[in-house]
Amino acid sequence: MTFTQSLLCAGAIAFALPAWAEISVSDAYARVSTAMSTSGAAFLAIHNSGPEEDRLIDVKSAIAARTELHTHKADANGMMQMLHVPEGFPIPAGGLHLLERGGDHVMFMGLQQRLAHGDTVHLTLVFEKAGEIEIDVPVDLERGTVSVTGAQMQTMQGAPEGMAPQHQHQN
Numbered sequence: 001m002t003f004t005q006s007l008l009c010a011g012a013i014a015f016a017l018p019a020w021a022e023i024s025v026s027d028a029y030a031r032v033s034t035a036m037s038t039s040g041a042a043f044l045a046i047h048n049s050g051p052e053e054d055r056l057i058d059v060k061s062a063i064a065a066r067t068e069l070h071t072h073k074a075d076a077n078g079m080m081q082m083l084h085v086p087e088g089f090p091i092p093a094g095g096l097h098l099l100e101r102g103g104d105h106v107m108f109m110g111l112q113q114r115l116a117h118g119d120t121v122h123l124t125l126v127f128e129k130a131g132e133i134e135i136d137v138p139v140d141l142e143r144g145t146v147s148v149t150g151a152q153m154q155t156m157q158g159a160p161e162g163m164a165p166q167h168q169h170q171n
C-alpha cells in the first residue's frame with residue numbers, strides 16, 4: 001500500500017463520505033445547432049447518492065463569454081423561452097436531476113471557438129455542498145431528442161423562431 005492510499009483509507013475511516021463523492025455525473029454531451037453557431041448547450045444527468053439535497057448553483061467554462069444555467073419555460077402564448085436560472089437546480093438526496101433537451105441545460109453564450117462533433121468541452125459544475133466538480137463533455141451532434149420534455153417542446157414550439165437569435169440552439 002502506498003502512502004497516498006494509506007492517507008485515503010485513514011480519511012475514509014475518520015470522516016463521513018465527503019459531499020463531492022456523493023455527486024456524480026453521467027451521460028454528458030454538448031451540442032451546437034450549426035457549425036457557425038455562437039451559442040451551444042450541454043446536457044447531463046447529475047446523481048446524488050448522499051442523504052442530503054445538494055444544489056447545482058453555477059457552471060463555468062473557458063469556451064464561451066458566458067456559461068449559465070438555463071431552463072425552458074412556455075410564455076403566455078405557449079412559445080418556449082430560455083431563462084437564466086441563477087438559483088440553480090436542486091439535486092435531491094438519493095436521486096438525480098436531468099439537464100436535458102427542452103428542459104434545464106447548461107448554456108454557452110458567445111462561443112470563443114467553433115464546436116465540432118467529437119470535440120471535448122471542459123466544464124466546471126459548482127455545487128452548494130459538493131463544491132466544484134470538473135468534467136470533460138464530448139460534443140455530440142448526432143444525438144437525437146429522446147426525452148419526453150424535448151418532444152413536448154418540439155410540439156409546442158412548432159418552429160425555432162420563438163427563440164431570440166442570440167439564444168438559439170437546437171433542441
Ligand SMILES: [Cu+2]
Nearest residue numbers: 070082105107
Ligand atoms: Cu439556454
